[in-house]
Amino acid sequence: MSDPIALSCPVPARRYERIVLAHGGGGRLMRALIDELFARAFASPALCVDHDGAIVELQGRVAVTTDAFTVRPLFFPGGDIGTLAVCGTVNDLAMCGARPRHLAAAFVLEEGLPVATLERIVASMAQAAREAGVTIVTGDTKVVERGKGDGVYITTTGLGTVIGPPIGPARIDAGDVILVSGPVGDHGIAVLSVREGLEFTTTLRSDVAPVAAQVAALLERGVDVRCLRDPTRGGLASALCELASGAGRAFVVREDAIPVRDEVADACELLGLDPLYVACEGRFVAVVARADGERALAVLREVGCGGAAIIGAALEAGASRVILESSVGGERVLDMLSGEQLPRIC
């Protein structure tokens, strides 16, 4: 018979420097990881570590969204996979016209990941969650063998309460104004710059940030928002194509009007990329009623989107396509991204 061990006062687990399989095994080491790392970083009254899930109070229309984050490398100028895992999901809730409230976070860790790396990532998540006004209420940890992952993958799922009337591509009407909340392509180029060891873009940072407050400002000030979309994978062009397709009508956008930083444009030219297909993680497209276009732009600029711009308009119902009026007077049709321009960007 072994000695009775009081579970409420366990012998402290040896501090591991790297993740081992037992950190995902459901036993003592996993418990220590949860208590010493996750529970401390994500502390809140709603965080539940003693149960299989959390209980939250929600009323009415609830937005729910989920995203797996597999960005490579884990750290990039302006953020890391943790920042991204919080902001990406918070922003998807905002794109549903919702106020982000709670997040769940599931980790797939690769055996051998330095615990210090995980700590940095978790600290970034906690910081981003504070900025976005959300609480991380529940989570999960699995560990896969060395060579079966890539350090860490994080899936976050968000819950938010819908602010205004329903929005969506079907609400887009002829004459509606299309805005973008800031310059596009920063995130993709920032990630690419470290991945490929490029020097020219070292001053460029990812735009990764929560946009929920900016969206809430539009909705709460009564702007007639028809639809929102964040141009992540596939960039602005793919986001516009998706919206046009959902709306069943054509959009026309002016190339001159689309804000792109010089560094991003230069890097894209060098690499043969089109900035309109490069991901952002802190920008959004808003389609608003024609009469509200200028007001929407003013609101956005007031709440921190200095680079926001009106870039185009929706046309009469008909063939869904996105027509780009180029700066030299020509027209071309923007298509959805074909193939894969920048894998593992988020």
Added chain:
Amino acid sequence: MSDPIALSCPVPARRYERIVLAHGGGGRLMRALIDELFARAFASPALCVDHDGAIVELQGRVAVTTDAFTVRPLFFPGGDIGTLAVCGTVNDLAMCGARPRHLAAAFVLEEGLPVATLERIVASMAQAAREAGVTIVTGDTKVVERGKGDGVYITTTGLGTVIGPPIGPARIDAGDVILVSGPVGDHGIAVLSVREGLEFTTTLRSDVAPVAAQVAALLERGVDVRCLRDPTRGGLASALCELASGAGRAFVVREDAIPVRDEVADACELLGLDPLYVACEGRFVAVVARADGERALAVLREVGCGGAAIIGAALEAGASRVILESSVGGERVLDMLSGEQLPRIC
């Protein structure tokens, strides 16, 4: 200038036999995968494929839980990673005393995964969701390079509405009765049997199944349920240790009373495993008020838990530990799983 292509009527994408990076790229191929595979399998009024998230109606106390599934191999007797990804999360909601309502599903696919494999897994998810009465409302797909994953990892997040009064380890009182809903260890041994190419257990199937209806029966018939827990990773022993720790008291369980199939016991003996630490995926532990113990057992047997049993009781407050009264009259203390007995079991 390229020809205008009507996005609402795209040229059908070449049918890919294996997953390529572009299936996660946010462009045309990802769209095709969503439309042709996920949207068809998970079709429901709430499923949202044209938006960044879904809107669901929920009122009051909402249970939320998330789990990453990394089981190896992907297919095992009695189920696959898809069955597991639905049942595991549905069961965690049930363990919160909630009726499962909606799921979100995020996929991390490894480049080269046969599309037919993904189709089988997605079909299993759809089938399990139907059985459990939940709708899959939103999702995400990422693709990682060959050698950076293991076929497919799935994270599901569940939302459920809480049925009765709050439950949790803190509600456990002296004299409360501990039940288990069926024989333990089937899932772990079933997975191990294929992983290790063992022959002796080919007749054994995983117990993976939704238990929400069984839990709802207990709650709706007024059984005073103090706490619920599903003995997944770490098995029955770890689940009991966690509950005892949360309750701040000791439990005593009788080894004779714990249901273990002969095949599981035999396999464990051969492999040097303790069945009390082997995972189940379709069983749960219920701690109920002493007066309700026999009634709880009767309800469970009525709703399909033929192998349910009363296995022990909670003692007075004091040192948290789980005492196992062995069949030969001795006593030993069950500890939480140390190290990792069966990696990647769920």
